[in-house]
Structure formats: structure tokens, C-alpha cells
Amino acid sequence: MNNKQTLLRNLPKVDKIIDLLKEKEFFKDKPYKEIYDAVNETINLFRKNILNETISSYSLDDIEIEITKLLSKNLEFNLKRVINGTGTILHTNLGRALFSKELIEHLSNSLTGYSNLEFDLKTGERGSRYSHVEDLIAKVTGAEAALVVNNNAAAVMLCLNEFSKNTEVVISRGELVEVGGSFRIPDIMELSNAKLVEIGTTNRTHLVDYEKAINENTSMLLKVHTSNYHISGFTKSVSNKEIADLAREKNIISMEDLGSGVLV
Numbered sequence: 001m002n003n004k005q006t007l008l009r010n011l012p013k014v015d016k017i018i019d020l021l022k023e024k025e026f027f028k029d030k031p032y033k034e035i036y037d038a039v040n041e042t043i044n045l046f047r048k049n050i051l052n053e054t055i056s057s058y059s060l061d062d063i064e065i066e067i068t069k070l071l072s073k074n075l076e077f078n079l080k081r082v083i084n085g086t087g088t089i090l091h092t093n094l095g096r097a098l099f100s101k102e103l104i105e106h107l108s109n110s111l112t113g114y115s116n117l118e119f120d121l122k123t124g125e126r127g128s129r130y131s132h133v134e135d136l137i138a139k140v141t142g143a144e145a146a147l148v149v150n151n152n153a154a155a156v157m158l159c160l161n162e163f164s165k166n167t168e169v170v171i172s173r174g175e176l177v178e179v180g181g182s183f184r185i186p187d188i189m190e191l192s193n194a195k196l197v198e199i200g201t202t203n204r205t206h207l208v209d210y211e212k213a214i215n216e217n218t219s220m221l222l223k224v225h226t227s228n229y230h231i232s233g234f235t236k237s238v239s240n241k242e243i244a245d246l247a248r249e250k251n252i253i254s255m256e257d258l259g260s261g262v263l264v
Helices: 003-009 014-021 032-051 060-074 101-111 131-141 152-164 185-191 207-213 240-250
Strands: 168-172 195-199 218-224 253-257
Touching: 003 032, 014 032, 014 060, 032 060, 152 168, 152 185, 152 218, 152 253, 168 207, 185 195, 195 207, 207 240, 218 240, 240 253
Parallel strands: 168 195, 168 218, 218 253
Antiparallel strands: none
């Protein structure tokens, strides 16, 4: 029997290792399933390294060290504090807007006990979880009402489905974008059952293009941000104010996909 076969044969069984680890202080308060997965993965790693001939010997201590490292890694929180050295203050990949310490203290106090999440303290009856933020958003934007969802694609889809289902939505070809997370405007339109009407060209769209596209089946004029890329040179686009004025004149809805929460 060669050394490789001996090393493979001597690899301990998963349940035997778990029995040994249960007596160790580090493992006593750890979830059994996490311990099992870490042990199983470590044994498979040693088996692979033996077959690849990247290790020629090992001990039980070596196996325990690797299990401890892997278990510690698996039990870490996914979110970690990092340093933002990009120069972008509201950075999508780094958490965007930061929470203040005062807010965190308030959240800590609220979330570690019961709260009035869906309870109206004034009436003593069941309330709505949306009410806590709706009034604030309406006050900031001047809107009559508001609904907050956890991503921009969801907001666009809900609006299109609610206001433009089975009707036409007019949008410039230069704004049929794909942004992070494979969010594509045509796909969102299709999912919301709105009918896409493309106008203009990739680089130039005029107000008259919107006017010509409007008919009795048009429900919305949509403007979409192009923050992830920039077309320069021989270009023309229509401002959100011009689109809103035209929509108001034609008694249809105008909507702008800002792509962020920046309202100025």
C-alpha cells in the first residue's frame, strides 16, 4: 500500500471527529449543523489534497485547526465595516447612505423589544407598517401618498403594472438601459404587462417624438436615468420638465426613474 492510500485510509470519519470536538470549549456553543458541515468540508478538502499529492502527512490536530478556521469563517456576519476610499459619498456598493449613531441607538431600543410596527397608538387599533414612512416621503416630495420598496426595479415595475397595465408607455431609445443586477427597462416593461413604445434614436430624441407617439392607448411617458454611462457628441434629450408638461397637457402620467433617492 502506497503513502497516498494510507493517508486516505487514515482519514477519520465525520462522526468520530464530531465526538472529539464536542468536548472542546470552542465547539460547545456552536450549532451542530454548522459543525457537521465544517467537518465534512474539511475532510473532503484533505481527501482532495491527498489525491492531488499536495500534502504528504497530517495529524488530527491539523484537521482540527482547519475545521476551527472554517467554522469561524462560516459563522462570521456577512456585513463588515469597510473604508470608503472611492471619493463617492453615496456609494451603492458600500451601503449608500449611512445611519447616524442616534438612529442606531433608537433602532436598537425599538428592535430589541416590541414596537408599534402595525399598531396605531392614537386609535388603539391595527395600523399599517407603511404609515411610518409614507407621511415623511410625501412631505419631502410633495406627493399625495407614497409607498417605499427595497429596490428601484421593484418601484418601476409596481408603477408600470398599476398605472400602465395593457396600455402603452413611451420611452426614448437612448434610455432603454441595463443597470446593476441585470435590471433592463424592456424586461421590466414586459413583466409589468405594459406595452413598450420606443421613440427617437439612441443618441437623439426630441419633444416632438413624444407628441407623435401619444394616442388614445398611451398611459405614461417614462424617463429613465442613464447614470451608468454617458453618450457625448451629437446628442439631444428631452428634460423631465418638458416631459411632465407634455403629459399634463395630454392628461396622462409622466414618471421619472431617478435610479437613486437624490431628489435635487
